[in-house]
Amino acid sequence: MKLSISDEKTKELLTEVMIELIKTRRDIFHEIIIEALEEVGFANAITEGRKNDFVPQENIFSLLDEEPK
Template sequence: MELSISDDKTKELLTEVMIELLRTKRDLIRDILLEALEEVGLANAIAEGRKNEFVSEDEVLSIIATM
């Protein structure tokens, strides 16, 4: 016996799961997003340093701290 569900039902179920995750795991999601933003900031600082003069570790950390 094979079980199948429609694309609309799948989308509805996934939406419900995402909403539930946002409600119950808010702190975890916030931490994940913050970590991702810090990584982007670090990547941008590294890229900027490669185009111009060397960027010191202190400068990179101060940029990240302001995010």
């Protein structure tokens, strides 16, 4: 006996499962969304940084080695 399910029914079931997961495990989805937003921010910063001249590595390390004021 072969069990088949329509694409529409599959979509409905997956939607219900996702909604239930979001309701019961909000903490996990909150973390996922925050991480995704951070990744987008990093990607945008990298893209923006590539438009400008690069800073020599020595300059960066000298700033990191400076004592805080």
